[in-house]
Every structure is written in structure tokens, then in C-alpha cells.
Amino acid sequence: MEAYDWSSVDEFLDREEELEALETWWSDPDRMPISLYGRRRTGKSWLFRRFAHGKPAMVLVARELAPGSQLEEFATKLEPALGVRPVISSLGELFRLLHRAARGQKLLVIIDEFPYLLPRTKAGTTRALTEIAAVMEEERDTSELKLVLCGSLVSEMESLMAERGPLHGRLRPLQLHPVDFGKARLFLPEHSPLEQFERYAITGGMPRYLSALAGSQALRTIVCREILSPNSALFNEGRVVLEQELNEPKVYFALLESLATGDKDSGELASALRSDAQRVSKYLSVLTDMRLVERLLPAGAAETSRAGRWHLRDPFFRFWFRYVLPFQDDLESGTPPATLYDTEIAQTLAEHVGKEFEKFCQHWVRATQSVSRVASWWGPALHSLRRDGVRSTEEVDIVATARGRVTLIGEARWRSKAMDVEYLNEIDTYKLPALRQSELRVVQQPQIMLFSRGGYTDRLRSAAGGRDDVTLVDVADALEALV
Numbered sequence: 001m002e003a004y005d006w007s008s009v010d011e012f013l014d015r016e017e018e019l020e021a022l023e024t025w026w027s028d029p030d031r032m033p034i035s036l037y038g039r040r041r042t043g044k045s046w047l048f049r050r051f052a053h054g055k056p057a058m059v060l061v062a063r064e065l066a067p068g069s070q071l072e073e074f075a076t077k078l079e080p081a082l083g084v085r086p087v088i089s090s091l092g093e094l095f096r097l098l099h100r101a102a103r104g105q106k107l108l109v110i111i112d113e114f115p116y117l118l119p120r121t122k123a124g125t126t127r128a129l130t131e132i133a134a135v136m137e138e139e140r141d142t143s144e145l146k147l148v149l150c151g152s153l154v155s156e157m158e159s160l161m162a163e164r165g166p167l168h169g170r171l172r173p174l175q176l177h178p179v180d181f182g183k184a185r186l187f188l189p190e191h192s193p194l195e196q197f198e199r200y201a202i203t204g205g206m207p208r209y210l211s212a213l214a215g216s217q218a219l220r221t222i223v224c225r226e227i228l229s230p231n232s233a234l235f236n237e238g239r240v241v242l243e244q245e246l247n248e249p250k251v252y253f254a255l256l257e258s259l260a261t262g263d264k265d266s267g268e269l270a271s272a273l274r275s276d277a278q279r280v281s282k283y284l285s286v287l288t289d290m291r292l293v294e295r296l297l298p299a300g301a302a303e304t305s306r307a308g309r310w311h312l313r314d315p316f317f318r319f320w321f322r323y324v325l326p327f328q329d330d331l332e333s334g335t336p337p338a339t340l341y342d343t344e345i346a347q348t349l350a351e352h353v354g355k356e357f358e359k360f361c362q363h364w365v366r367a368t369q370s371v372s373r374v375a376s377w378w379g380p381a382l383h384s385l386r387r388d389g390v391r392s393t394e395e396v397d398i399v400a401t402a403r404g405r406v407t408l409i410g411e412a413r414w415r416s417k418a419m420d421v422e423y424l425n426e427i428d429t430y431k432l433p434a435l436r437q438s439e440l441r442v443v444q445q446p447q448i449m450l451f452s453r454g455g456y457t458d459r460l461r462s463a464a465g466g467r468d469d470v471t472l473v474d475v476a477d478a479l480e481a482l483v
Helices: 016-027 044-052 067-082 091-101 122-142 154-159 181-187 193-203 207-212 219-228 237-245 249-259 266-273 277-289 315-332 337-368 383-387 421-437 458-465 475-481
Strands: 034-037 057-061 107-112 145-151 172-175 293-296 309-312 373-380 393-402 405-413 442-452 470-473
Touching (some): 016 044, 016 172, 044 107, 057 067, 091 122, 154 237, 181 193, 181 207, 193 207, 193 315, 193 337, 193 475, 219 337, 237 249, 237 315, 249 277, 249 293, 249 309, 277 293, 309 315, 315 337, 337 373, 337 393, 393 421, 442 475, 458 470
Parallel strands (some): 034 145, 034 172, 107 145, 405 442, 442 470
Antiparallel strands (some): 373 393
């Protein structure tokens, strides 16, 4: 088998940890196959091709074809390597052929989009996987095959490893996640840290999306071309991802569109969908399994708390369901993407980026301060203020605890306008007292950290300069520090 040659090897970025894991597996005498999976656009194809480069390897890509047609296509692909056209009558026969091709030589075989090879029925899938498991058991000791099964359908790939499934214990999982901000910067070298973070907050760290938003052009220009244009590859991205995995995408679309504008509790979602909470919870459970949504709790709350809110955790989906899906008909009917950007996106983009900025600031506190837990908090305002109808609730972006007590709180704002002293006054007057009346234990003088994309006014700097408990964080420096 000749060495696999990938022409784009010099363009590959990041994924050092995953490559190291794959190389360790390649060197290991263990014959257990790897299950490499992750959502579309996480970079699986580039990763396994980079890994295969220079090794005796072949890549088989499954498509949504009839089983017989797919196996015939694979037979054509395998003929040059085997020197004879094989007869492949079943998946079990395919796996037997691959194992026997690796007798006496180490061979890497990657089957991409493996779930497309499986029958549509549950019984048929079980039979096929049972046959594959039997072949693995029979051929394992006489073959040097290194097999990677890949897939973008996360739920189906995870079901392969289910406890009662035929392949349970026969696959080594390697899930590919979006990259963090530090690694995302590799895709955006021409921009400042603040500009890099803005693009990261739209893409959610998905390599394909980062590549689309790379380049020196203005954000407005590149978003219009790569996302808002009806002819762009990402115009229907949310629809394509959901329709691949879900049977009733319309209900899920409605849920995600509601969450795209902000976190909501179960009751608010049920009201928005004009449905009952029990039915909505079933859909939320599926979206949770897909890693698209998560239930957030205020700092210190128990899992059973009713204060939980549902959050659309994928930033690109938040962007797509807020700014693309509701306006697709208009864009396809001739509304210029630039007009939509100016009227809808430019006005609220800071709010969208702010959700990711809050997460980043929490991560920065966790990494740089002596604290054990960091989360946001929301809850009732001071009793007296609620009684007088002045304020009903309070929220704190960052609440950090150590040894069971709140030792640090903070606020994060992604706005071009400089943060003024009013933010500090609000913490002292409303937010900190509300925290003290909650069930959280707060130290006598917690540290206060403020994060502002637009910097700080002289009034705030003067007020903070006279206090030992207040820190104004330089956001550009903080973004650089965690790389």
C-alpha cells in the first residue's frame, strides 16, 4: 500500500492534542478501532487526512446511497490497492476484506460518514453491527488493521458505543469539539485580539466557520458574503445540521429561534411554542444530547432548582437562528445582505458577542484567580426594593467561590462605549446586597472585577483607584493572556 498523500497538509491548523492521541494509537499494538465523531464543520475530514498523510492508508467516504450501490463504489475504490476487484456482498464482508488486506502489513483505513452504511431500521442496524463485531473478533489477532470510523451524526455515532450495542467495548471514542479562543486565533492572524474575539463569538470555534470569516475584509463585508448571501455555503447551515438528525425539525427550529434572543426557563419556552412544559422538555432533552442547548443554574443552586434557564450554547446557531432564519425569505426575495446587516445585526451584535464574552471572563477568572468555582448568578432583588416595586431581580455575570464562600464578583460588558462609575455603584447598591440576602455565603469584602471592551471612563478609574477591592481588567491584555 502506497503512502497516502494529502495536498492540503501545509494548510492544516491546530488539533495538536487530537493528532497526538491518534499518533499514540497508531504506535500502540492495540487493534481497537477509533470512533472519531463530531458535528459538521468541526474539521474531522481535515484531521483524519492530516493524520493519514504519509502513512499506508486509504479513505472510504460513505454517501447516502442504496447499500448495494455503496458497496459497489467501495469495490471500485479498493480494486487498485488489492490488484483485483473484490466482491462485497455485505458490511461484514467489507470489514473482513479490510482486515485481510492488513495481514502482514500495517494499514490505516478510514471510513467517513460510517452511519450512512447502516440499514435504516433498528433491527437491520443491529444485525449489521453484530456481523461487524463478529468479524472484528475473528480477524483481530491475524491483522494489523488500524481502523477509524468517522461520522457527523453525533447521536448515531454515540449509539454505536451504547452499553447493550454489538460494538460496545470495541471502539475507542475520540470526539472532536470546537476549538477554544486561543486556538481560534490561528485562523485569524490579520486581526487584533478584539476583532478576533468578535469573529470567534460568531463562529463558536468551528474551524469551517472560522475559515469563512478569516481574511482582512471588514466583518460586515465577510458576513454578508459568507452567511447572509442566499448562494453562500452557510446560508442554510442550521437547517442542514438539524434535518440530518431530527425527525420533526420545525418544533426544534421554533425552540432554537426563541433561545437565540436570550436564555429562557421552561415555562417561557412552553408559552412561546404554545405547548405544555412536558412536551417541550422532550425536545429540549434531544437538543441537550446534541450539545446544542444546556440548562444553566445560578451560582450555588441545586440541580432541582426551578431557577434554571435554557441556553443555546452554540454561538453560530445563536447567530443563525437570530439573524438568518427569520429573514431568509426576504434575502431570497432580493433584500440586500448589507441592508439586513445594517438594520438587524449591527444594532444588536454587541449583545450577541456579549454572551460569549461573559463566558470568556468567567474562564479568565477561573484561570487566573484562586477560586474553585465560577458561574453567573440571578435571583430576587432586595426585599425592600421588590416591595416598593423599584427592582424585581438582579443578575451578576461572574460569581466566584473558594472554600464555599463568594470571594469575587464581576461584570462583563462588550460595548464600544467606555464603562462608567454607574456600574460600580450598581454593584455596591443593588447586586452585592442581593447576593448577601441569597443562600450564598459572601465574604465581608469580595473582590470586584470589571471587564469592558470599550475601556473605562476617568470617573470610574478614579473611583476604582481609591479602593483595594476593585480591579479594572484590560480586555485586550486578558484576551492575549489566555492564549
